[in-house]
Amino acid sequence: MKELAADLKEGTSALFILFRSVTGEKVLERLKQRGFKGKVLQTSLTVEAEEDLRKILES
Numbered sequence: 001m002k003e004l005a006a007d008l009k010e011g012t013s014a015l016f017i018l019f020r021s022v023t024g025e026k027v028l029e030r031l032k033q034r035g036f037k038g039k040v041l042q043t044s045l046t047v048e049a050e051e052d053l054r055k056i057l058e059s
Helices: 002-004 025-032 047-058
Strands: none
Touching: 025 047
8 A cells, every 4th residue: 555655646546445344246336326436556356356346437
């Protein structure tokens, strides 16, 4: 997180999400419902889950 934070430009922000006991689908649905937009920089998700996240955030 510190490495990514060091690369942020002034006036921008980052959101780090760490979850253990929640399914990824629930998190993705909540992000979609709330209209979050952004760019995925790094993830440990499966390829399919990362693609879903990118579709939600980068569209």
